[in-house]
Amino acid sequence: MIDITPTEVRIALAVLAIAVLVIVAKMSRARPKRAEKWEKAAIMKQLLALSEQEEKRQAAAAAAAAERVRAQSPKAARPSPTRVKAARRLAWQVRSKAR
Numbered sequence: 001m002i003d004i005t006p007t008e009v010r011i012a013l014a015v016l017a018i019a020v021l022v023i024v025a026k027m028s029r030a031r032p033k034r035a036e037k038w039e040k041a042a043i044m045k046q047l048l049a050l051s052e053q054e055e056k057r058q059a060a061a062a063a064a065a066a067e068r069v070r071a072q073s074p075k076a077a078r079p080s081p082t083r084v085k086a087a088r089r090l091a092w093q094v095r096s097k098a099r
Contacts, residue, residue: 035043
């Protein structure tokens, strides 16, 4: 008959175990998971919220820029210092002549 020693049995079992591990590893590879419908809906809600926040930030920035422009325009409407000085001189001259 066939003489099989315990060492040969151990080697055969080790090879068999390695083969099983290789097959299991190949079958259990991580496949890309597809998103479920409810996950897609949650993602869309988050994206929509981020988009709305971005629009609000842009609108606030535009409003701040418009406010800066409005704040600068009254300064331009003030009379220049030379006009003020000329008006004071004229008033002084009128007062001195009236005396």
